[in-house]
Structure formats: C-alpha cells, structure tokens
Amino acid sequence: MSAQWVAGNVRARALLNRRLGAGRARALAAMNSLTEAQHALAGTAYGRDITVGQPERDTDHAVCAALLWHLRVLAGWQPAPGAQAIRALAAGFEANNIAAHARRLAGAQARPPYTLGALSTAWPRLSETSSLAHLRDILAQTMWGDPGSESPSDIALAVQIGWAVRVANAVPEARDWAYAWLALTVARRRLVEQCELPKPVLMRARLMLGAAPAASGLASFTDALPTRLRWLFDGITEADGLWTAEARWWARVEADGLTMLGRSQFTRARTIGAVAVLAADAWRCRAALALASHGGGPMDVYDVVA
Numbered sequence: 001m002s003a004q005w006v007a008g009n010v011r012a013r014a015l016l017n018r019r020l021g022a023g024r025a026r027a028l029a030a031m032n033s034l035t036e037a038q039h040a041l042a043g044t045a046y047g048r049d050i051t052v053g054q055p056e057r058d059t060d061h062a063v064c065a066a067l068l069w070h071l072r073v074l075a076g077w078q079p080a081p082g083a084q085a086i087r088a089l090a091a092g093f094e095a096n097n098i099a100a101h102a103r104r105l106a107g108a109q110a111r112p113p114y115t116l117g118a119l120s121t122a123w124p125r126l127s128e129t130s131s132l133a134h135l136r137d138i139l140a141q142t143m144w145g146d147p148g149s150e151s152p153s154d155i156a157l158a159v160q161i162g163w164a165v166r167v168a169n170a171v172p173e174a175r176d177w178a179y180a181w182l183a184l185t186v187a188r189r190r191l192v193e194q195c196e197l198p199k200p201v202l203m204r205a206r207l208m209l210g211a212a213p214a215a216s217g218l219a220s221f222t223d224a225l226p227t228r229l230r231w232l233f234d235g236i237t238e239a240d241g242l243w244t245a246e247a248r249w250w251a252r253v254e255a256d257g258l259t260m261l262g263r264s265q266f267t268r269a270r271t272i273g274a275v276a277v278l279a280a281d282a283w284r285c286r287a288a289l290a291l292a293s294h295g296g297g298p299m300d301v302y303d304v305v306a
Helices: 003-016 021-029 034-041 056-076 080-105 132-140 152-170 172-192 199-209 218-224 227-233 239-261 268-292 299-305
Strands: none
Touching: 003 056, 003 239, 003 268, 021 034, 021 268, 021 299, 034 056, 034 268, 056 080, 056 268, 080 132, 080 152, 080 172, 080 268, 132 152, 152 172, 152 199, 172 199, 172 218, 172 227, 172 239, 172 268, 218 227, 227 239, 239 268, 268 299
8 A cells, every 4th residue: 555545545535525416416406497506506516617597518518527627636646557547537528529529620519628637648639630531530540549430420439439448448447337338339329320330430349349239229239248238238128218228327337436435445446436436426417407407307207317
C-alpha cells in the first residue's frame, strides 16, 4: 500500500459523499417542471454549470460535465495506474466529443465539447479537423481506428466501440462492463436502427462478441453472444425493450462499483469502483431530469429505469 493509493482512495470517498443518491434523484424525477429540478440541483455537485431556465439538453450536458470534472479531480490524486484507468474510462467523453464534432462538420447542431484536460487522448488533434474526410483520416491514425466511412452515425458508432475495446484492454476490473456495453451498442445499431456495421467496426466487434453482430434478430443475437453477456438481454424479447437492458447495465455497474469500494485494501479497484458509482449517479440524475422536464413521473417508469 502506498501513500498515493491512500490519498487517492480517500479523495474518491469524499467525492462519493457529494453524489445525489437514489432518494434525492427519485424526488427530482417527481418534480413538476425542469425549472423546479434546476433549482433543486443548483446547490448540489451537479450545479456547477446549471442555469435556471436553460434548455433540458444544456442541463443534461451540465450534469455530464460535472461528472467529468470529478473524474479529472480524482485522476489528479491517483498514482499512475489509477490515473491511467480513469483516463481510459473517461475516454467515453472524448468519444462523445468526436461524435458531436462529426455532426457539426455535417452541418447539424451538436452539443459543445466536454473539457477533457489531462484526460484527453487524441481530441486536441481531432478537434482541428475541418471536414468529415479529414476527421476519418486522423481517426485512423489514432487509437480510435478507422470508422469505415465518413458518415457521422458510423463515426459515432466506431468511437463507442473503440471506447469499449480500450476499457476492456486497459482496465481489467471493468472488462465485463465494457463487453456488455459493446453488446448493447451493437444491438441498437443492428436491431433498432437496422443498419449494418462498417467493415472495420464489424471486425473489432466480432473479436469481442463472436458471431452476434451478424445476427438478424434479438433472440439469435443473444444466443450468439458469449454466455457471460446474455444476462443483459434476459427476458427482453423485442428490440424496443433494449432501454431496459441499458438500465440493467447501469445497475450492474453501480453494484459492482459498490462491491469494489467495500474492499479493505487501498487499491486501484477502489478507485475504479468510485468512478462506477459516480457515473451511475450522474446517469440516474439525467433520467430524473428527463422525467421532471415532462411534468414529473410516471414514477413506475423511473423505478424501472433508475
């Protein structure tokens, strides 16, 4: 045990004490308006960039940005292995930046980029691209890989899969989460959007999921998955029920994170557990905001989701 691990784990615990928690998130979901919810969040750890009266998408972005800020703070307190793990896990924010940048280059509106700071990998270079062709070319030269086309939707898919692959390789403690997220991402693409995967992306996905990415229906997709991933789709019979699989994924991530935090030793696993629990709390807060912005509830839906 090193002093850095102790300091890093203690800092993680301090950040966890600031999370919204299940009870307060549920109360947020029951509020009658987005404005009421924004007032309620103003004094919390998520209130950093929340302005009362701003659109829902900006409040949602502010919640995610607050999570990223917490990860940046947490990474600064870790020894190198802990900081490296957080950087890999936080690469999902860089993936979101890349996807949004691709939409802007295509002429669509997109969210502003997240400020990654030291957690950035290739984003400074990618953010300077001025066309989709240029973006694809630079992506192919980075750890994100060739997305297989210049389509913004294909680029978004490729970086989501790239993030899952990176986490699986760099953070063994989070490998099961990454594989399951990849399965969910591919299932949405194949079964909800009913689109093929570009060849380079398909090849990366098949390395982790076997024959599932080529399946044509949810039942055959699930059957083709490695056994350890089938829990994600258990009891789901139609593609329009995949939203419950996402809720199931977050529940698993949070439960595993809490288990990691309960370990007695000061280790990287406790840091990763803290990241998982912080991320799950932000996701629950976002779900609550979405319901509040539509007048609150129905709470039975919220209870299934969060």
